[in-house]
Amino acid sequence: MNVTIVGTGYVGLVTGACLAELGNNVFCLDLDRNKIDLLNAGGIPIHEPGLEEVLLRNVEEGRLTFSCDVAASVAFADLQFIAVGTPPDEDGSADLKYVLAAARAIGRHMDRFKVIVDKSTVPVGTAQEVAAVVREELAKRGREDIAFSVASNPEFLKEGAAIDDFMRPDRIVLGVDDDEPGQRALALLRELYRPFNRNHERTRVMDVRSAEFTKYAANAMLATRISFMNELANLADRVGADIELVRQGIGSDPRIGYSFLYAGTGYGGSCFPKDVDALCRTAQAHGLPLQVLTAVQRVNQAQKHVLLDKIRAQFGRRLAGRTFAVWGLAFKPGTDDMREAPSRLVIGALLRAGARVRAHDPVAQEQAARVLADDLQDHPELLRNITFVAKPLDAVTGADALVLLTEWKIYKSPNLRAMKDAMRTSLVLDGRNLYEPHAMAQAGFTYLGIGRNN
Numbered sequence: 430m431n432v433t434i435v436g437t438g439y440v441g442l443v444t445g446a447c448l449a450e451l452g453n454n455v456f457c458l459d460l461d462r463n464k465i466d467l468l469n470a471g472g473i474p475i476h477e478p479g480l481e482e483v484l485l486r487n488v489e490e491g492r493l494t495f496s497c498d499v500a501a502s503v504a505f506a507d508l509q510f511i512a513v514g515t516p517p518d519e520d521g522s523a524d525l526k527y528v529l530a531a532a533r534a535i536g537r538h539m540d541r542f543k544v545i546v547d548k549s550t551v552p553v554g555t556a557q558e559v560a561a562v563v564r565e566e567l568a569k570r571g572r573e574d575i576a577f578s579v580a581s582n583p584e585f586l587k588e589g590a591a592i593d594d595f596m597r598p599d600r601i602v603l604g605v606d607d608d609e610p611g612q613r614a615l616a617l618l619r620e621l622y623r624p625f626n627r628n629h630e631r632t633r634v635m636d637v638r639s640a641e642f643t644k645y646a647a648n649a650m651l652a653t654r655i656s657f658m659n660e661l662a663n664l665a666d667r668v669g670a671d672i673e674l675v676r677q678g679i680g681s682d683p684r685i686g687y688s689f690l691y692a693g694t695g696y697g698g699s700c701f702p703k704d705v706d707a708l709c710r711t712a713q714a715h716g717l718p719l720q721v722l723t724a725v726q727r728v729n730q731a732q733k734h735v736l737l738d739k740i741r742a743q744f745g746r747r748l749a750g751r752t753f754a755v756w757g758l759a760f761k762p763g764t765d766d767m768r769e770a771p772s773r774l775v776i777g778a779l780l781r782a783g784a785r786v787r788a789h790d791p792v793a794q795e796q797a798a799r800v801l802a803d804d805l806q807d808h809p810e811l812l813r814n815i816t817f818v819a820k821p822l823d824a825v826t827g828a829d830a831l832v833l834l835t836e837w838k839i840y841k842s843p844n845l846r847a848m849k850d851a852m853r854t855s856l857v858l859d860g861r862n863l864y865e866p867h868a869m870a871q872a873g874f875t876y877l878g879i880g881r882n883n
């Protein structure tokens with residue numbers, strides 16, 4: 430089938446590459462000429478394991494095209510996926526200007542039936558707005574005769590595992606209208622996703638509003654589990670329990686399950702904080718503030734400070750002259766994404782308190798340097814106190830403490846003896862509970878995890 434993807438950001442690129450990999454012809458449109466030039470030159474603007482390979486193969490085999498040509502992109506396919514960004518606007522609601530601009534462009538150029546598929550995460554009711562904009566453009570051209578339908582097909586991709594998530598989905602949510610164009614849309618989307626339903630039907634068909642809502646509900650549920658565990662972890666610290674054992678104890682109940690119950694330094698990234706906030710705004714706008722989710726946000730904000738509190742409990746408020754090793758900068762492993770990464774808050778606070786930071790991350794160092802320069806605009810001289818190093822052991826050399834912020838595999842089994850010899854004080858603050866407390870104690874470290882009996 431022919432498919433157009435509008436927007437070559439994270440979601441658009443992964444979706445385009447994977448749909449091409451399934452044998453479809455995919456036209457990726459972006460208005461950012463630099464991005465399109467980079468992609469056409471074989472470059473790739475984001476770090477995502479496996480993506481480069483899939484992109485290159487499909488470009489080479491002629492199934493994947495990148496272009497800035499709007500008219501050509503609309504003409505190319507009946508299926509037009511909108512996968513542009515929905516950044517939070519000033520009050521935290523999702524800003525739909527790019528989504529609606531994409532819809533307008535489609536309406537301006539279409540000359541036959543189209544299915545417009547919202548792939549970006551958009552608030553309930555957006556499909557209706559998209560349809561209104563398309564209808565307006567058609568009316569301007571006196572082409573109200575052209576039929577179209579707007580469908581919702583939210584993505585559930587995790588950064589760092591996006592290719593696999595796309596190729597082996599748990600579910601494919603399709604929100605379509607009941608009318609004739611809606612059913613035509615459904616037939617096309619079913620055909621597109623047929624390869625995923627061979628042994629097992631994974632498609633969940635529903636009305637458009639429920640599909641839009643499903644995406645927010647999924648992220649909100651996951652965020653809730655994390656904040657819940659983080660709050661219990663802090664209590665576990667007070668009462669002398671180990672949250673990791675508690676996780677295993679409750680996870681064995683299939684109604685609870687083990688995953689997404691890891692205490693840490695708070696959730697980050699481009700999705701959870703933004704989507705939880707947007708859902709809260711939607712609820713407020715409808716006069717039904719969400720009390721649980723409001724607390725989830727508050728707990729998460731506080732959790733980003735937990736390691737700093739532990740650091741201050743060890744060293745007091747004056748950190749000048751201390752050196753902290755930081756392992757892990759990205760908001761999670763497998764990505765160079767620094768959006769809402771807890772490392773920004775922790776490093777910013779350490780530098781502002783006069784400490785030095787020696788930081789390591791296997792892929793996010795460049796991005797980190799960029800965002801930290803931004804975060805510390807008011808005190809650019811502090812950037813002299815952070816050094817990015819090539820190896821994890823280089824970071825701990827001479828350090829008063831190691832602060833682990835992202836659970837990259839490379840940090841899982843460090844050479845503890847070499848580490849201890851290199852550090853000035855053998856203190857480890859483990860923001861991801863990557864290490865076993867008793868093993869660390871045995872190796873001679875003072876070890877502080879999150880909710881692990883300390």
Ligand code: UGA
Nearest residue numbers: 584585586587588655689690691693696697698700760761
């Ligand atoms: C999340 C969802 O998991 C995807 O299903 C969804 O498609 C995506 O948002 C999106 O809306 O596009 P992502 O933001 O890539 O994916 O990251 P996650 O793996 O979900 O992690 C989010 C944050 O939660 C990270 O900061 C992670 O460290 C934290 N986390 C995760 C915990 O603190 N504890 C856990 O047990 C799990």
